[in-house]
Structures are given as structure tokens and as C-alpha cells.
Amino acid sequence: MxxxxxxxxxxxxxxxxxxxxxxxxxxxxxxxxxxxxxxxxxxxxxxxxxxxxxxxxxxxxxxxxxxxxxxxxxxxxxxxxxxxxxxxxxxxxxxxxxxxxxxxxxxxxxxxxxxxxxxxxxxxxxxxxxxxxxxxxxxxxxxxxxxxxxxxxxxxxxxxxxxxxxxxxxxxxxxxxxxxxxxxxxxxxxxxxxxxxxxxxxxxxxxxxxxxxxxxxxxxxxxxxxxxxxxxxxxxxxxxxxxxxxxxxxxxxxxxxLLPNPSEGNAPPFLDTDGDRVIATPDPTLHAIADVFKIVNDPFVGKLGIFRVWQGTIRRDSQLFIDDSRKAFKVGHLFRVNAKQHVEIDHAIPGDIAAIAKVEEIHFDAVLHDSHDEDRIHLAPMHFPQPMFGLALEPRHKGQEQKLSQALLRLAEEDPCFRVEHHKELNETVIRGLSELHLKVMLERMRERYGVEVVTHPPRIAYRETIAGKAEGHHRHKKQTGGAGQFGEVFLRVEPLERGTGFEFVDEVKGGVIPNQFLPAIEKGVRQAMEHGAVAGYPLQDLRVTVYDGKYHPVDSKEVAFISAGKKAFLDAIGKARPVVLEPIVDVEVAIPEANVGDVTGGLAGKRARIMGTDTHRGGELVIKAQAPLAELTDYPTELKAMTGGRGRYSLDLSHYEPVPPPVQKQLSEAWKPKVEDD
The missing domain is CATH 3.40.50.300 (P-loop containing nucleotide triphosphate hydrolases)
Known part of the structure; x- marks a missing residue:
């Protein structure tokens, strides 16, 4: 047609x-x-x-x-x-x-x-x-x-x-x-x-x-x-x-x-690399621009990228680029996805939804285009809920590590709310999703599609560390081994930044006491220490490090010496700067029958939750809005089901990080110390 x-x-x-x-x-x-x-x-x-x-x-x-x-x-x-x-x-x-x-x-x-x-x-x-x-x-x-x-x-x-x-x-x-x-x-x-x-x-x-x-x-x-x-x-x-x-x-x-066509609807803005808005025009004669909104790993046609055309015309046998890649791929087959059927078509015009197969580089939210005039733009990002539920896993059978890795990669390609993390310090693979059910379904798919069975256990909570005060640190790294030695000395300051700011590294060295070529090594040492934590073994964030003095040796100073000096000077300063452990706080929405409100609010209060408000809707449903530490909600799906007879529903979204209570910090710190001593 x-x-x-x-x-x-x-x-x-x-x-x-x-x-x-x-x-x-x-x-x-x-x-x-x-x-x-x-x-x-x-x-x-x-x-x-x-x-x-x-x-x-x-x-x-x-x-x-x-x-x-x-x-x-x-x-x-x-x-x-x-x-x-x-x-x-x-x-x-x-x-x-x-x-x-x-x-x-x-x-x-x-x-x-x-x-x-x-x-x-x-x-x-x-x-x-x-x-x-x-x-x-x-x-x-x-x-x-x-x-x-x-x-x-x-x-x-x-x-x-x-x-x-x-x-x-x-x-x-x-x-x-x-x-x-x-x-x-x-x-x-x-x-x-x-x-x-x-x-x-x-x-x-x-x-x-x-x-x-x-x-x-x-x-x-x-x-x-x-x-x-x-x-x-x-x-x-x-x-x-x-x-x-x-x-x-x-x-x-x-x-x-009566409903709008693609020329009448509100086209979403594309953004260039400078953040400026670029509105695609539904003109079939212009350069082609399309956005990939769904990935399917199909057992028959391979990886399928399903996209919406916003501008221009995409034709079979034409050449397309992905994002800012300079390497083009050929559109060997162009499909209309019709539920279970993939119907081959010659072209797709603005407003069309179509698909291409067997292009491994294609990914969710990729911009497809046929001109380098468009290689610096992307669709304005959508807000997806942060996947907060986690499971650590490992293959049930030895020798399936590579197969597990490939299966997780395929599943993550298809679902923007399914994440895979690998924690190097624990050699732990963690999957995260929106709920216990979400993760259960993904694991069942992995077994059915890819033949991989896993053993799971609760992961570590994604705590973070930061500091509450300012402090200075110093370390001299000096090593003599008979030949050329190692030497580097660093003086630095640490100070807290606003929550969510991240990390800043500032150079205030005067007079060349540390040559410029060694400053990246100092920053590398600092970042290594931040990654492994200083209080309970969790990554540090929201702080500024300023290097202001030091010494070097014209023969013995090497990059490795300043990495070590930067790392240990940083740890010296952190220990004096009132370090604190931060925990993830999530926004919780719980929809329940009105008759269960007392049990549910009481249960949340026992989990250090703050009730932010309630909304009552027709039909006797009540929505409780609260903020709670993620660590307290590990068994919440089972508890809510028991309290409401299976009629309660809830959702979580990451809100912010805030300091844990002192007893919790002490417990986390003491649990980490034996591991440090063993190392």
C-alpha cells in the first residue's frame, strides 16, 4: 500500500x-x-x-x-x-x-x-x-x-x-x-x-x-x-x-x-553536542534521521534495531551511520515489523516505523543518519526510572562465564531499565532492575533463550563515601633499590562539595616544585584511592582535591612515585576530614487498599522511612509517598504482599544519597577492616 x-x-x-x-x-x-x-x-x-x-x-x-x-x-x-x-x-x-x-x-x-x-x-x-x-x-x-x-x-x-x-x-x-x-x-x-x-x-x-x-x-x-x-x-x-x-x-x-499525523504532532527535540535544540523536519527529501527505540535479539533474523524515521527517507541498500561513527553500514534488508512477521520493504518515509537486522553496532537510542551534518546530534534523553533492585550472580556450572556474559549483554541491549555491573574489587557481577519480578523474568529468559543457569545472592548495597570537613594530607614516597630510585612528595587539601557534584581536581602548584607532567599521575593515585574507599570500602564522591606543594628529584622522580604519593597523601587527608558513609535514599510510592494504611505506614516507619504524603483516590485506593533507605527495603516485596493480601503495589526511584546513622557506619567500617588487614 x-x-x-x-x-x-x-x-x-x-x-x-x-x-x-x-x-x-x-x-x-x-x-x-x-x-x-x-x-x-x-x-x-x-x-x-x-x-x-x-x-x-x-x-x-x-x-x-x-x-x-x-x-x-x-x-x-x-x-x-x-x-x-x-x-x-x-x-x-x-x-x-x-x-x-x-x-x-x-x-x-x-x-x-x-x-x-x-x-x-x-x-x-x-x-x-x-x-x-x-x-x-x-x-x-x-x-x-x-x-x-x-x-x-x-x-x-x-x-x-x-x-x-x-x-x-x-x-x-x-x-x-x-x-x-x-x-x-x-x-x-x-x-x-x-x-x-x-x-x-x-x-x-x-x-x-x-x-x-x-x-x-x-x-x-x-x-x-x-x-x-x-x-x-x-x-x-x-x-x-x-x-x-x-x-x-x-x-x-x-x-x-482526528488523531495527529507525524507532521502535526509535537516532534521531540534532537540535541547537538553543544546542547542546542535541533528539530527534525518530516520532509522525505532531506537528509535521513531516525532514532532506534527498541532492540530485539531475534533467533531467526539476528539483532533487530527498530526505529522511527523523523526526517528524510531510508532506503534498502543505502548507506547509514550510527551516532558519530565515521564507518557506514549498508542497509541490506529493511523490514516493517508486523507483530510476529517481518515484512521486507523498499523504503521508510518520515513517520514510518521500520527495522534493520544484523548490525551489531546498533543500540537503543542510536541516531541513524546518512550525512555527517547529523553525526553530532542525539534525541533529547528520556527519563527512565533508576533500576534499584539488585542480584549478584554467578554461573551454576563452571566454564559458562563467557556464555553468561554474552547472555547478560543481549538482555541489557533490549531493556533500558536492566543494568549489568561488574565490581572488580569483589569480582562480583550484579544485575539491577525495577523489581524482584523484573529480575526473575530476566533470569528465566536467560535460561530459556541462552541455556545459562545462575546462582544468585543479595549484592552489596551501593553505598558511597564522602567527607564532612576540610583537611590537608602529605606523603613522601622514597624508594631506593640499588639502581635508579623512586621519589615523589605531595601536599594536598581535601574539601567537601555539594551532594551530587562528583569530583574536582585542582592544581595550585607554584614555582614548578612539581613538574606539570607528574600532575596526571597524582590525580591517578587520588582516583585509585577514591575507587576503593577510605572508611568502609565504597567509592568516594562529592569532594575537591587541591594539590598545592611538593617536591621532585630530577633523576629518581617517576610517574609511579607520584601515583603512590598522591594516593597516600589523599588517604592521609581523608582520615582527618571527618569521612562519612552515604546510603542511597529512594522515593517510594505504595498503592494499597485504604484498609491497610496503618500496617503499611507503620512498616515503613520501622524502615527509617519518611512519609512525604498520601493521596486518596476513588475506589478506596490510597497512594503513600515516602523516602526510605534502599538497604531497608530488601524484603519489602514479600512484606507488602503479606500485609495487603497481594493487593499492594509499589515502585522505587533513586532520590539522593545521605549519611548513614553512626551505628550503621561503625558496623560497615568494622566489617571492612578485616578485609583490609587480610590484604
């Missing part, structure tokens, strides 16, 4: 787990003619849940992309995971779309994931549409849900269609208003949304006031509607039943007629 950029719609289905996103995805693909038969979650036959873990658990873990072609409109649809544990893939999908369709269950109403996705989409400047699914319900419940959506997210939330005949039909209340609904006056709903749309544009508003609605053309209404979406002035509400198909064709009509 032939189409241009104006015919493309890029839409992500998002929302809380269990709202029916995957079933709606199937229904839309079937209604749009992409698939002949709708799959079933229960039978494990859906287009999007193809991974063994997804089939076993009955919910999405990864995002899935498919397209629909109907009457000149090409819709790229992305089904995303609802569980917060897997939101890395969900958030990365937002980098490829103009519109987020946030699915809400008519029975469950507004849930924690609904609020999160509304906020993420708003922050990203994306058009939002609320899709009320499972409308096989009574009209009073649906009416109450619309009121709740407007109370929660603003009066800009307005129905664009309404259910009728107990959810057996939906009626358009934007372009047409004929028919009776179970809900409210169709005329009233029509008037509300028209009034909301026309007030965004002075010219349209003037025409409407002077000559009435009949004087407005469909194009004028579309343009005003699209502007409302882009500026957040309107969040349409529409009704569907993915299970019965009610409202599904009407939803596709809304996507076709």
Missing part, C-alpha cells in the same frame, strides 16, 4: 495491567484487516504476547508493534506492558509515537498505572486519548467513570462518542449527534466537545460565533481538534469493548480522522 507522512498515525496503547490492552490490540488488528482471526491470551495465541514468559504469565512484558492499512491511512500501533515492573519498554515506545491511547477498564476505573501513563504522556508533550474498555456494564457506572476521569485529569477530558443499548453500540458525538444513548444527552455531549475544540483557535472561534457550527468545514474541525490534542487542551474519551468488538471500528475512524 502506498501512503505519505500525512496518512500515518503512530499510537501506543498504554495503561494499567489488566485493562485489556492486548485484547484491544487483537481486535483493532482484526478490524483493520491485518489478521484474519483474533488471538486469545488464555490460549497463548495473541500477536503481541509471543515470549514464553508472556504466555505463561498471561500478560505483556515487552512492547509489540503492528500496522493497519485502511482507506489510505497507515496506523502503526504499539501494545505496551501494563505492569510497572516492565515500564522500560513502555516508556521507550513513547519516543516513537504522536499519540498515547490510555486504556481504562470500565469495571476497575482509574488505577495507579492510569495516572502514571497520563503523566508520562503529558510530560512528553504527546496527544492523549482515554479509551474506556469493557463497556458491557451499566450506564450509571460508565457515567460515574467519566465524572471520575474529569475530576482526576481535568475538565478537558470529554467523550468523543457514547455507549448505547447497554454497550452494544457507540454513537459519535463529535461529527454526528443522532440517536439515543444510555448515558446522557448526545446533543449535550456534542455541544461540550465542540465548545472545547473551537476555543483553541481564534479564527475558528470567530467563524463559529458569527455563523454557527454549520459554517465550519470538517477540515477546520479536524485542525482545531488536532491542535487541542497537541496542546493538551482536549483529552478525548471513547468507549469500546475489545471482547465483543463494539466501538473498535469507530476507534479506527477516530484515529484516521
Amino acid at each position: 502506498s501512503y505519505n507522512t500525512e496518512n500515518i498515525r503512530n499510537i501506543a496503547l498504554a495503561g494499567h495491567a489488566g485493562t485489556g490492552k492486548t485484547t484491544l490490540f487483537e481486535a483493532l488488528l482484526h478490524a483493520g484487516g491485518t489478521i484474519q482471526t483474533e488471538g486469545s491470551i488464555e490460549r497463548g495465541t495473541t500477536q503481541s504476547d509471543t515470549d514464553a514468559q508472556e504466555k505463561e504469565r498471561g500478560h505483556s512484558i515487552d512492547s509489540c508493534i503492528a500496522s493497519i492499512d485502511r482507506a489510505g491511512c497507515h496506523i502503526n500501533l504499539i501494545d505496551t506492558a501494563g505492569y510497572a515492573d516492565f515500564r522500560g519498554g513502555t516508556l521507550s515506545a513513547l519516543a516513537a509515537v504522536e499519540t498515547v491511547a490510555i486504556v481504562v477498564s470500565a469495571g476497575n476505573g482509574i488505577e495507579h498505572g492510569t495516572r502514571r501513563m497520563m503523566e508520562h504522556a503529558r510530560e512528553r508533550g504527546l496527544a492523549r486519548i482515554l479509551v474506556v474498555n469493557k463497556i458491557d456494564s451499566d450506564a450509571n457506572k460508565l457515567r460515574a467513570l467519566v465524572d471520575a476521569l474529569r475530576d482526576e485529569f481535568g475538565t478537558e477530558c470529554l467523550p468523543v462518542n457514547l455507549p448505547a443499548q447497554d454497550g452494544k453500540h457507540v454513537l459519535d458525538c463529535f461529527f454526528h449527534r443522532d440517536g439515543a444513548t444510555d448515558f446522557s444527552s448526545l446533543e449535550e455531549a456534542h455541544q461540550r466537545i465542540i465548545d472545547q475544540v473551537v476555543e483553541i483557535n481564534e479564527s475558528v472561534m470567530g467563524t463559529y460565533l458569527d455563523a454557527g457550527e454549520s459554517s465550519l468545514s470538517p477540515q477546520q474541525l479536524h485542525d482545531a481538534f488536532e491542535q487541542c490534542l497537541r496542546e493538551g487542551h482536549l483529552v478525548p474519551i471513547c468507549f469500546v469493548s475489545a471482547r465483543t468488538g463494539v466501538g473498535v471500528q469507530e476507534w479506527l475512524d477516530i484515529a484516521d480522522k
